[in-house]
Amino acid sequence: xxxxxxxxxxxxxxxxxxxxKRFVLAETFLTIEEAQQVLxxxxxxxxxxxxxxxxQRKTIAKASKxxxxxxxxxxxxxxxxxxxxxxxxxxKHENIDLAIALTHEGKVKGxxxxxxxxxxxxxxxxxxxxxxxxxxxxxERLRLDKEIRNISGATLSCRHVTDGINRLTQTWQLVxxxx
Amino acid sequence: MxxxxxxxxxxxxxxxxxGQGAPPAPFHSVSQCRPALGTYVKISIVGSATKAExxxxxxEAFEVIDHIEKTMSFHDRDSELSRVNRIASRQPxxxxxxxxxxxxxxxxxxxxSAGLFDVTVAPRLIADGHLPDHGQxxxxxxxxxxxxxxxxxxxxxxxxAIDLGGIAKGYAVDRALATIPxxxxxxxxxxxxxxxxPWRGQSVAIRAPSQGRRGPALxxxxxxxxxxxxxxxxxxxxxxxxxxxxxxxAIVVPHTVSMFxxxxxxxxxxxxxAAICPEANTIWQDLGGIALLTDQKGRSAWLGSD
Numbered sequence: 001x002x003x004x005x006x007x008x009x010x011x012x013x014x015x016x017x018x019x020x021k022r023f024v025l026a027e028t029f030l031t032i033e034e035a036q037q038v039l040x041x042x043x044x045x046x047x048x049x050x051x052x053x054x055x056q057r058k059t060i061a062k063a064s065k066x067x068x069x070x071x072x073x074x075x076x077x078x079x080x081x082x083x084x085x086x087x088x089x090x091x092k093h094e095n096i097d098l099a100i101a102l103t104h105e106g107k108v109k110g111x112x113x114x115x116x117x118x119x120x121x122x123x124x125x126x127x128x129x130x131x132x133x134x135x136x137x138x139x140e141r142l143r144l145d146k147e148i149r150n151i152s153g154a155t156l157s158c159r160h161v162t163d164g165i166n167r168l169t170q171t172w173q174l175v176x177x178x179x
Numbered sequence: 180m181x182x183x184x185x186x187x188x189x190x191x192x193x194x195x196x197x198g199q200g201a202p203p204a205p206f207h208s209v210s211q212c213r214p215a216l217g218t219y220v221k222i223s224i225v226g227s228a229t230k231a232e233x234x235x236x237x238x239e240a241f242e243v244i245d246h247i248e249k250t251m252s253f254h255d256r257d258s259e260l261s262r263v264n265r266i267a268s269r270q271p272x273x274x275x276x277x278x279x280x281x282x283x284x285x286x287x288x289x290x291x292s293a294g295l296f297d298v299t300v301a302p303r304l305i306a307d308g309h310l311p312d313h314g315q316x317x318x319x320x321x322x323x324x325x326x327x328x329x330x331x332x333x334x335x336x337x338x339x340a341i342d343l344g345g346i347a348k349g350y351a352v353d354r355a356l357a358t359i360p361x362x363x364x365x366x367x368x369x370x371x372x373x374x375x376x377p378w379r380g381q382s383v384a385i386r387a388p389s390q391g392r393r394g395p396a397l398x399x400x401x402x403x404x405x406x407x408x409x410x411x412x413x414x415x416x417x418x419x420x421x422x423x424x425x426x427x428x429a430i431v432v433p434h435t436v437s438m439f440x441x442x443x444x445x446x447x448x449x450x451x452x453a454a455i456c457p458e459a460n461t462i463w464q465d466l467g468g469i470a471l472l473t474d475q476k477g478r479s480a481w482l483g484s485d
Contacts, residue, residue: 153386
């Protein structure tokens with residue numbers, strides 16, 4: 001091995017340690033409009049952007065024991081004082097986009113996951129394996145929806161959603177109900 | 180968030196309506212995900228129906244899942260299961276059809292596996308922090324044989340606590356799947372416990388454990404049955420929620436164990452049997468189960484089959 005090859009391969013090795021090959025699989029579910037329809041039906045919604053002060057973020061974090069990462073809350077309000085809030089919680093490594101509906105009393109009415117992301121070590125690129133199913137009716141039909149990828153593994157906890165809900169109900173208590 | 184393109188641009192042949200009726204409804208798909216059963220539950224439905232119709236089927240399926248979670252939760256003090264755990268050692272308790280069905284299968288599996296599968300291992304799981312302690316007295320020597328189930332009545336011969344964590348999630352998937360009309364294609368994935376219809380020609384990716392800073396590997400395999408569930412790996416005893424019913428200790432599961440089975444309830448329960456005792460293959464094979472081991476590098480091997 002000459003010196004250049006040696007340095008080259010050493011660099012590649014170090015790079016592979018520093019930047020391991022990973023990819024993020026993002027699965028999208030309902031759109032914002034669909035989630036609004038599911039959670040609030042035909043109730044009219046008024047878009048409101050709420051900006052939290054540093055003081056408010058500190059108070060919410062203290063009350064919910066969850067860090068408040070975003071200053072801005074993207075939300076919609078019903079005429080009766082109910083809320084539709086877009087939020088993000090961190091899953092195992094990546095952000096998960098949620099839509100949460102709170103009643104006018106600050107109780108959780110429903111939760112929809114809009115985008116679920118997870119990091120994997122490598123992507124499946126087994127074309128030959130996939131090809132064997134081409135032309136089969138049902139497979140073809142499900143394949144039309146490219147987002148459907150069924151992953152089986154030990155159950156992943158949704159604890160972060162629970163934390164996120166605690167943070168948002170405290171946000172309602174301290175800020176939103178007075179908006 | 181981008182709108183998803185409905186796949187209706189591609190005409191899909193559907194069975195012609197009988198007589199000279201209306202043309203077949205265009206083809207749509209809906210995927211919905213909600214936190215439920217302690218994990219993320221994803222329901223995808225594809226078929227010849229409007230998007231609104233598919234969505235209402237999906238919502239109905241989630242309602243079934245919520246109902247089963249409320250009935251069978253160990254964590255929730257107000258669930259039907261918690262009520263049974265509190266009083267069934269003192270008097271026989273009438274249980275719902277759902278709870279009776281799951282208990283019946285659980286007890287049958289305990290009998291078939293000579294106690295390898297046992298829903299009374301809660302004390303160990305409470306001690307390890309996997310389950311909450313509701314403060315009720317529990318006899319540590321109690322086993323599945325102390326549960327009497329007859330005509331919808333449950334009675335415990337000793338004070339014990341039933342935990343359906345190893346079977347109820349699969350049951351919820353089965354029940355939710357059954358609510359979706361049969362002409363629609365559906366996949367329900369409750370945090371890795373998957374039931375689907377149709378399943379022939381479909382694939383599933385098995386999530387192997389993480390390797391250092393790389394994310395977990397995915398290995399794609401063909402579905403071998405309508406349902407699959409995966410356990411492990413649990414490399415440290417204190418992390419493992421799988422308890423050997425014989426020695427009452429949490430067990431180390433070095434590989435992931437995926438169980439393909441005729442129902443998701445069986446897949447969910449039998450994956451624990453295979454994790455506890457990989458040699459007990461006749462138990463799951465007799466019930467139509469097929470087990471796959473996947474190691475850290477994503478290499479897979481069928482366990483005791485063929």
